[in-house]
Amino acid sequence: MPPSILSVKSYGENDYAPNVEALITLDPDVIFASSMLPYNPTAYQQLKNAGIPVYIIDTTTPEPTNPSKLTKDELYALSPPIDFTCGLMQNFTKIVGHQTEVDSYVKWAQNYNKIVKDRIYALTPSQQVKTYLEWYGYGRTFVTASVYQAGGINIAENQTVYSPTLSTEFIVEQNPSAIIVLIASPSHNINDFIAARNDVLNRTSLQNVDAVKYGRVYVCDFYARSGVRCVIGYLYWAKWLQPSLFSDIDPAIVNQELNQKFFGTAIAGTFAYP
Amino acid sequence: MTTKAELTKLYNKGKKRKLLAIFSVFIAIIIVVLISISFGAGSPRLPEALQVIISRTFPFLNLDPGSPLAQTIIWDIRFPRIVMALIAGAGLAAAGVTMQGVLRNPLVSSYVLGISSAAGFGAALAIVFGIGVVSFVGGYLVIGNAFIFCLLAMVIVYSIARLRGMSSETVILAGVAVGFLFSALLSLIQYISPDNNAVTAIVFWLLGGLYTATWEKILICLPIVSVTMILMMTQSWNINIMSMGEDVATSLGVNSKRVLTVNMLLETIATASIIAFTGIIGFVDLIAPHIARMLLGSDHRYLIPCSIGMGALMLLASDTVARLIIMPTELPVGILTSLLGVPFFIYLLVSKRRRSFG
Numbered sequence: 001m002p003p004s005i006l007s008v009k010s011y012g013e014n015d016y017a018p019n020v021e022a023l024i025t026l027d028p029d030v031i032f033a034s035s036m037l038p039y040n041p042t043a044y045q046q047l048k049n050a051g052i053p054v055y056i057i058d059t060t061t062p063e064p065t066n067p068s069k070l071t072k073d074e075l076y077a078l079s080p081p082i083d084f085t086c087g088l089m090q091n092f093t094k095i096v097g098h099q100t101e102v103d104s105y106v107k108w109a110q111n112y113n114k115i116v117k118d119r120i121y122a123l124t125p126s127q128q129v130k131t132y133l134e135w136y137g138y139g140r141t142f143v144t145a146s147v148y149q150a151g152g153i154n155i156a157e158n159q160t161v162y163s164p165t166l167s168t169e170f171i172v173e174q175n176p177s178a179i180i181v182l183i184a185s186p187s188h189n190i191n192d193f194i195a196a197r198n199d200v201l202n203r204t205s206l207q208n209v210d211a212v213k214y215g216r217v218y219v220c221d222f223y224a225r226s227g228v229r230c231v232i233g234y235l236y237w238a239k240w241l242q243p244s245l246f247s248d249i250d251p252a253i254v255n256q257e258l259n260q261k262f263f264g265t266a267i268a269g270t271f272a273y274p
Numbered sequence: 275m276t277t278k279a280e281l282t283k284l285y286n287k288g289k290k291r292k293l294l295a296i297f298s299v300f301i302a303i304i305i306v307v308l309i310s311i312s313f314g315a316g317s318p319r320l321p322e323a324l325q326v327i328i329s330r331t332f333p334f335l336n337l338d339p340g341s342p343l344a345q346t347i348i349w350d351i352r353f354p355r356i357v358m359a360l361i362a363g364a365g366l367a368a369a370g371v372t373m374q375g376v377l378r379n380p381l382v383s384s385y386v387l388g389i390s391s392a393a394g395f396g397a398a399l400a401i402v403f404g405i406g407v408v409s410f411v412g413g414y415l416v417i418g419n420a421f422i423f424c425l426l427a428m429v430i431v432y433s434i435a436r437l438r439g440m441s442s443e444t445v446i447l448a449g450v451a452v453g454f455l456f457s458a459l460l461s462l463i464q465y466i467s468p469d470n471n472a473v474t475a476i477v478f479w480l481l482g483g484l485y486t487a488t489w490e491k492i493l494i495c496l497p498i499v500s501v502t503m504i505l506m507m508t509q510s511w512n513i514n515i516m517s518m519g520e521d522v523a524t525s526l527g528v529n530s531k532r533v534l535t536v537n538m539l540l541e542t543i544a545t546a547s548i549i550a551f552t553g554i555i556g557f558v559d560l561i562a563p564h565i566a567r568m569l570l571g572s573d574h575r576y577l578i579p580c581s582i583g584m585g586a587l588m589l590l591a592s593d594t595v596a597r598l599i600i601m602p603t604e605l606p607v608g609i610l611t612s613l614l615g616v617p618f619f620i621y622l623l624v625s626k627r628r629r630s631f632g
Contacts, residue, residue, distance in 0.1 A: 159603055161600070164604075166603060167316070169315040208346045
């Protein structure tokens with residue numbers, strides 16, 4: 001996050017538990033909230049009763065319920081996070097303006113989106129990399145089209161539960177060639193990433209899995225998968241899964257480009273490792 | 275008038291029935307172990323599983339250890355998980371039955387005595403802030419914290435209870451108070467945590483599970499739980515006498531305060547050494563002793579071993595179903611212990627084959 005955003009004061013725990021009194025006192029022109037706010041109908045209604053327009057946006061990228069049943073074209077027709085983020089920003093401009101800045105971002109982001117799509121689409125199924133995506137450790141994963149869109153095959157693709165806890169036996173038998181671990185590191189401290197990677201690399205049960213044997217275990221920050229920085233996460237995933245296709249792209253440099261171009265400053269911190 | 279011979283015959287008959295019940299529970303455990311080792315999300319079934327286990331347990335036999343995949347799945351994943359389920363179920367049930375007996379209260383469990391909440395708080399401190407009570411635990415920060423806070427909770431409960439003469443009522447009330455205190459602190463940590471994902475990690479830890487079982491953890495947990503269980507069994511006479519009331523116990527020469535203190539210590543060490551590794555697994559320590567009590571009465575000489583077997587059986591069966599029901603996805607074991615244990619418990623309760631307590 002740029003320093004200008006980090007210095008913004010927080011009013012409430014999250015969208016579900018906003019400090020209604022403080023928000024009403026601030027008398028904003030509009031409130032943007034995630035879809036968590038309507039789960040607290042009292043707060044939602046109090047804000048609306050105060051005459052403040054409340055704009056609810058779903059910030060979660062929609063995911064297919066069963067990607068294994070989709071065709072290749074259907075999978076690639078799904079919005080990757082970049083399309084979704086650009087759509088959100090275009091909607092914001094209708095209310096807050098800044099059309100020029102958003103157009104500039106959309107053009108920049110869609111350029112990378114197209115580069116990845118064009119290269120990945122040409123892959124045959126045998127060239128796709130079997131991938132296990134983990135969050136919060138020990139088999140916890142989720143079904144997402146992002147793995148396909150970055151050139152992989154998600155080993156959880158046949159699961160009917162959106163966020164299943166996979167048996168370690170299953171993961172071992174699937175023998176994924178790559179493991180992507182999602183973590184949240186609010187401080188973007190590289191040590192968090194190294195620790196998460198070592199946790200997977202040191203698990204006794206995974207020692208014979210190709211991803212561990214050949215060191216193809218990667219750690220990505222949630223903040224690099226969504227929002228303005230989703231381009232960076234997308235590029236990292238594609239480069240991790242298909243390194244030969246993206247040897248000309250360094251996501252770390254693209255990240256610096258994003259910081260300078262849209263935030264006007266260098267932002268320290270790690271978003272992906274290694 | 276019943277003669278001494280008739281009484282002896284009656285006693286021996288009851289004894290045989292109790293031993294048979296205990297034997298049946300342990301036979302059931304063997305059957306469930308065989309089922310559990312035979313099935314999983316991985317492909318190895320019983321023959322390969324036995325091949326791996328025998329060859330790895332007795333390396334001097336120089337048997338073919340099976341394929342590397344079978345070895346990984348059975349020896350590194352499935353079998354340690356089964357062993358951990360047996361240890362955890364047995365230890366939790368032993369802790370539950372002794373404390374229910376000593377405190378003469380059927381509702382006593384690690385939750386009631388504040389131990390689970392303290393473990394949760396200790397784990398949360400480590401997960402959210404990376405704060406450990408002792409620095410040497412290193413990679414075992416969460417485990418070490420959970421263990422230490424369990425002991426801390428019991429020290430607080432003990433200290434409070436001592437101020438009021440160590441009665442069972444004081445111990446329970448102090449435990450409830452300490453439990454609420456640590457629950458509040460846990461909620462506070464979750465609320466002020468700057469990282470929502472850490473909060474989710476706490477929730478997963480609190481759900482408990484056996485999926486992190488490794489031989490390394492078993493080698494730490496097994497000796498502690500085994501020794502505490504043996505020591506608990508040596509207390510069975512004292513607990514039988516304590517169950518008649520503190521006055522009666524004192525008149526029979528039993529130092530009730532000492533028995534209570536010793537059992538509190540054993541229960542805490544056993545429970546702490548389990549939930550530090552597995553997260554909070556509730557219900558087993560509450561229900562397994564009750565099921566055992568309904569099967570064979572309140573004589574702790576038989577009740578403790580039967581509860582140990584029942585706890586091991588209950589947790590292993592629950593974990594096996596949790597692994598298999600929608601495999602390769604796994605359900606949290608806590609859901610299954612309740613879903614499987616409650617109907618059986620209600621059945622026993624309704625059928626009223628035995629008095630449930632006292």
